[in-house]
Amino acid sequence: MVRFQVRDAEVDDAPAMGLVMVESFLSAHRGQMPDAAFAKRVDEWTPEVSAVGWARSLAEPADGNPDRDVVLVAEDRGRLLGLVSGGAAEGAASSTTCEIGALYVHPQHLGRGIGRALLRTAAGRLADLGYTELQVRVLSANGPARGFYEALGGHETGQAVDDEEGYLLPVTIYGWTDVKDLDRDEPGPRRDRGSRARTVSGPII
Numbered sequence: 001m002v003r004f005q006v007r008d009a010e011v012d013d014a015p016a017m018g019l020v021m022v023e024s025f026l027s028a029h030r031g032q033m034p035d036a037a038f039a040k041r042v043d044e045w046t047p048e049v050s051a052v053g054w055a056r057s058l059a060e061p062a063d064g065n066p067d068r069d070v071v072l073v074a075e076d077r078g079r080l081l082g083l084v085s086g087g088a089a090e091g092a093a094s095s096t097t098c099e100i101g102a103l104y105v106h107p108q109h110l111g112r113g114i115g116r117a118l119l120r121t122a123a124g125r126l127a128d129l130g131y132t133e134l135q136v137r138v139l140s141a142n143g144p145a146r147g148f149y150e151a152l153g154g155h156e157t158g159q160a161v162d163d164e165e166g167y168l169l170p171v172t173i174y175g176w177t178d179v180k181d182l183d184r185d186e187p188g189p190r191r192d193r194g195s196r197a198r199t200v201s202g203p204i205i
């Protein structure tokens, strides 16, 4: 068994976050969007470009209020394996609705329980910030991620389209009516609400 830790992201993590995000995105979404849209990502969206975005959002949260956003990373002995971000849901009717904006695990580390640990820890933190409902938008063509969210209790609540560089991509929205539901029944050590970090066990792959 190897252990990984879920903790708050720091500005210094931005370069490694850019690497994980871009490698995971390109590995997962190939074939899930029009070739031209994917090629534009490959050409223009380097780990360095993504890192600049992460550094900015860690320094200045989207709505200017760090108490409304959560950005976490999973790491194993200093190596960053995955990331998650969440905060107020854009355009939601209620200010108590939050959304997961990004959840990416490095392709070499899928199936170790890292995605589940990141999502559950983020959900607990979002609940602590006062949010009640949680939603996530996932490309409708992203079967593996949809399977993951369904396995974690998400229910399909709607369909929409996202604009990817001018290409309108169908997305499915998954929701949890009580964000705390996700943070329950975590196998392994119980989350210590006083601690900023959480260590989780997972199998070696």
Ligand SMILES: CC(C)(COP(=O)(O)OP(=O)(O)OC[C@H]1O[C@@H](n2cnc3c(N)ncnc32)[C@H](O)[C@@H]1OP(=O)(O)O)[C@@H](O)C(=O)NCCC(=O)NCCS
Pocket: 024, 025, 028, 103, 104, 105, 106, 109, 110, 111, 112, 113, 114, 115, 116, 117, 136, 137, 138, 139, 142, 143, 144, 145, 146, 147, 148, 149, 151, 152
């Ligand atoms: C979706 C993602 C975050 C899942 O992370 P992960 O660390 O591989 O998932 P976990 O190991 O934590 O899986 C937790 C549970 O989800 C379910 N699950 C995971 N992957 C699945 C898949 N491809 N299909 C169906 N169910 C799946 C399983 O029930 C699993 O539990 P189990 O291993 O005990 O059976 C990861 O695949 C990823 O980063 N994908 C690329 C980026 C992406 O699509 N992100 C989502 C954008 S909205």
